[in-house]
Amino acid sequence: MPPASGSALSALARRDPGAERIFDEIAFGLGEADPYPRYRRLRETAPVLLTRDGTLVLTRHADCEAALRHRFLGRRGEVLGFGVTALPPDEPALALRSVQDSMLFADPPDHARLRRLVSSAFAGRHVEALRRAVAARTDAALRALAEAPGADFVTGFALPVPVQVIADLLGVPEEDRAWLVPRVLELGAALGPRTAPGVRDRALAAQADLTGYLTGLLAARRAEPEDDLLSRLAASRADDALTEAETVGACFLLFGAGVETTSHALGNALAALFAHPDQFDVLCRDPSLAGVAVEELLRYDAPVQADARRVLEPTAFLGIDLEPGRTVLALLGAANRDPARHEDPDRLDVTRAASHLAFAAGPHSCLGAHLARLELEVFLRRLVTGYPRCAPAGRPVRGPGLALRRFTELPVTLAS
Template sequence: MTAQATTATDRPAEELFAGLFLDPPDDPYPVYRRLRERAPVLLTSDGALVLSRYADCDAALRHRAFGKGDEQIGVGMAGVSAEERRNARESFGHSMLMANPPEHTRLRRAVGSAFTNRHVDELRPAIERRADELLAGLADDPGADFMDGLALPLPVNVISDLLGVPEDERLSFTGKILAMLAPPAGVEDFRATVALWTELGGYFSDLLDAKSADPRDDLLSRLATAPKEARLSREEQVSTALLLFSAGFVTTTNLLGNSLHLLLDRPDQQAVLREDPSLIPNAVEEFLRYDSPVQLDARTVLEPVDFAGTPLRSGQVVVTVIGGANHDPEAPGMTGDPDVLDVARPDPVHLSFASGVHFCLGAHLARLEARVVLERLFGTGYPSVTRAGEAERRPGLPLRGMARLPVALNRA
């Protein structure tokens, strides 16, 4: 049963929520807990509905009256003109990330076969080879950065192989995508993000032209040469390619870094995995629950509706605080203390891949990559994995990950 909304703006709760963006703490989970306990359903002064309990977040992500919209583009940036907002919406609007059924269904169907569990499982040998090569490089260079040495290049190369991005062009614009996904601090950052999206869109448009002329066995070739009646428009192809490339590595990179960062601080949990490597798939779910790569998700109200005791009008924004929901002691099946990491926790439940029609298309691929890396680190080959310097987090709250994680790997 969902909680009742506050009957008036709860200023202290709203300040708690705003503070998460203005000055994101290294550990946001105590703030989430205070928000969840004080105002689990918070209606802010600007009309956003903020949810921080598992049941409410799950229900909102599944609700048919809530979908994706572009109302949030440029919000709060007085210097962004109406024309700039329209141009940005036009640039971003062809992606399935911004679409709702039936358009979302059509766009997702065009690429869904590449992300089935069966097809992804067939990628395991290639993922294992790349992981082994990258880990060997880290072992040869004690103190090297795990993020640059493995957490970034592994998923970049895996998604590039699947899409058909040329090997020598992959990492050249990865940094631009990371910059594009960083939360804009002001109008100039917003404009830079739109410019980067346009630049990268041009790259993928040219690549799709090349695939159309000389198709290979990859997803972009299939998009470019699909039967005319099922083929996406060129704008949709470009947006789909850019979305799959960026989403295909960012979340996994954050998952890998967050997982190892947690284990480096908890030798007892490392010991549990070394003693029983069969727990690694379960551990991946616990890492996703405990320190989610995606902390917040938002939906737009598509039609007037009452939700959690709150009348909502079309265009209002519903914010699901996934990081807080994952630590809700009332989440279904939750056992033990949700604020304690337990790699042996039975069937960890989380919303880190969202829920409903926008459930992450690449969830199984991200899980597989994380399992392979953890199997190599804590199942075989490296009896000692230790921190070798100060770790550093990436700025911003919605996407939570490490910028730097120096490690030392000792071979058996």
């Protein structure tokens, strides 16, 4: 069997009932305020855990990165990243169906074909060209929050601003935004566990509405191209580079992944700074640290805490033979606080030159990482320069989920 990819892997896989109990506590302690002590206990007890159902659970940075880059570990059929483990055909929460036609759940060679067609839009120069638009939307949303002390940061900023930014990237007409934004948010509300039937039904309706809208808009761009990503996706149909379902799926993925990850990162970053006012003061004194602080905040409390891979071909990895269909689960939240990677990893230090797996690694690394970083950097700069006396205005509420770490409510008061 081919050897595992990567180097400096930490330990051989083993079963450990005590460690598995810790993992169960992590898996079922959905939305707990601080999962990091459990991550630490699991990493110290069994850094490479083989569970009773055959899942390989990883907690160290080197192992997680090796798994994410392994050529025989892919995403085909894997939906754990969205907090669910199956998609029954009669389940109404099929906001994921369109995403299934996207690169998120594709593996080579289809993955490379799908990713290549949209990756150019996320290149550094294209993302940087959005800075002015990101700054304008950030300023407007922060002003609105400042005028409503105690307002919810999640619904007032962290969700709508990334939706608007992705709409800017795609080229959605401004006059359609009031209709589009709430439907994208309805769709995103279904991407998680413990979803109520009403939420699923609204997500299904939103998916149908958005599918019809995007199909029509793509047809319009095909007839009259503009300088936007939708036009480039539409043009790719001319030589059958993308099917119609793949094209719509790519749009859904951009809204879903681009909004969800960035939204959660914004909320986590603000909450971390509230919990560490000394670090907020460091940024206020030197806003030029915003870019460095983004990486540390992503490391400290990543929006995506777990990333699953499915074994595609028989392979050996960390001392165990893996057959196709087995799951390898990389606990990114644990990896980002691996003491072998960073000294004193449980301490937030916005001056630290941090490295992390918040955007995963390998072929399925986050396509919108550059854009998320830009949105976070602009937010931090505008916050510390314009509203240095911002403060929490109520009890924050964490949302459930093993994979996605997020707030559903984060009341704030912004003041200059």
